[in-house]
Amino acid sequence: MTPTKARVGINIDGRSIGPGCPPYIIAELSANHNGDLNTALLLVDKAVDAGADAIKIQTYTADTITLPSDEPEFQITSGLWAGRTLHDLYEWAHTPWDWHQALFDHARARGITMFSSPFDATAVDFLDDLGVPAFKIASFEAIDLPLIRYVASKGKPMIISTGMADQDEIAEAIAAARGAGCKDLVVLHCVSGYPAPPADYNLATMTDMAARFDVLTGLSDHTIDNTTAIASVALGGVIIEKHLTLDRTGGGPDDSFSLEPGDLMALCRDARTTWEAVGRIDYGRRSSERENVKFRRSLYFTQDVNIGETITPDMVRSVRPGYGLAPKHLDEVIGSITTQAIHKHTAVRRDMFAAPDTTSSASEGNKT
Template sequence: MKSNHFVSIDGKKIGPQFKPYIVAELSANHNGNIDNALKAIEEAAKCGADAVKIQSYTPDSMTIDCDSEDFQIHGGLWDGFKLYDLYKWAHTPYEWHQKLFQKAKEVGITLFSTPFDESAVELLESFDVPAYKLASFEITDLPLIKRIAQTGKPLIISTGMASMEEIEEAITTARGNGCKELIALHCISAYPTPAEQANLATIADISQRFDVISGLSDHSLGTVVSVTSIALGACLIEKHFTLDRNDKGPDAEFSLEPNEFKRLAKETNEAYHAIGVAGYERKPVEEANMAFRRSIYFVADIKQGEVITTKHIRKIRPGYGLAPKYFQKILGQTVNQNITRGTATSWKLITNDSK
């Protein structure tokens, strides 16, 4: 059932009764080059994205520069990195933000961000950001959620790694501090996420269990998981975006290039419209094919007053005659005029008209 509830970001409505809202996550795929970031915003708009999302942090707001074992990454995509060095490579400098917001306005696409601490919220408020995204890893940072909620802006929460209790606590904190427009994204925090572990059935459960609009933050390869999620109720899709995977940005491996992202926007929209509503009325597009149903035809000449036998009629295509279910009822009746082979049966041609 399609709800009348929706969230509005920058004038666009997001909810079950609207086409999917598509977010291009730039993340760290600018590779430290502002020109790449500006170009990515342009390309995302051309690809049909509704919004571009950036991340607002500095290496010092994320962690400390420390060589101890706790701060080393072992395994996965960023194996061998020290946390501080990874965030130094991946961060979007604060001094870029004004140009990025200006570029988004120029090309007509919404830009919002993920703040990773309260100071980033203050920065984003200075640009009157239209919405906030909370990263999965910050879902337990209730003071941060409280500060974001106090802005009164729409909040999108990713739920990767979170237990049901942690999700509930985050949503309760947001709502209790003024957030009236909330979207919760099902998310698997694995980079990339194997499709067989995507667990998309959770999308509908999140919506029902927490009374929120739900969507998907998708880290899988390709577009299949995102497109499939639409049939399961996802109203917003967030997917990482890169100009070229060969640039080897921090998130490039599980990001979509422009031609792939364009396909994502197109196919998720088609999937949404394909769902429609339950119903058994004949669709307008089917009308022309009614002619190719079977119906009862005279397949031999027959004279007025003759009794109809199996040599005179058959159930064949096209469908302009009486329906096949009347075959036995027609047999044994007489015709009231001369009929030539290839004439569609009708009750007006039969003397004993007893439908």
């Protein structure tokens, strides 16, 4: 399979993302502002302090995402938001559009990238006018191919989350993005449970998705700790997205399955440590091992040996430290002739011995 540009890597707001780059950590603000702009601005600060690469918001209104209906199919009857209608939930959870400029300005001032998930074409245009460096397609919108095509037409990097999408739907979403001109794409494996149990994640799917669709992959993680997200880095994930809150017990729509600032800081640290540990294929000696060569075995002379002597088994042993020839060369050493005088307890080197001169012995035999 020939890698596309996306598999080689993408760039968002000057930050390279892909193979050979540390994982890109996105703090999802989502509804965790709980209706307070000052809380939203403080969450930006907390994302910066934790070491996140980006903070993401969501751009919709209740009326752009659903209908104000009380019909049964619009009622939420289980889970965190049971008892509300869809319209009630999104009226409660949305980030007011008149906050966006203040949020983007604050993010720029703090030196962190901000972008958003649009949920309809009006949100796409609004965000594009704000100069967002990238767009995110939320999991439940992964089947909205017209929306994906419209976002792709803006010519900016895209991240598509795949919660609830099956293999065919993921293929359709990727094809829609690429067909509409998206050159820089990352697809996030996701489970749309709030919270989601780690066992539901089946992270092997992420590596299969990367190979099957020839895309960079990452993880949108709704588990309540960092274990799953960190494991995704070891499987090649280049992006991690986690929700951020000031207080998990705050009572907001997404608080209960979000990370608090200290947890996000730990995620940023541990994900990057994992990336460093995965590293590259390397069978050579590591810098941390160099001083330990004295604990390896090698060949050493056990006694003084004169120049021109035949080396016998009692003259050489395999011992620690490891500064001499490896023990596998013992058969070459035994029976060879020393080329110099050797002091006992000296490491065996190749320049200290030579093979016996069998040619001269054969000539002497022919004369008799």
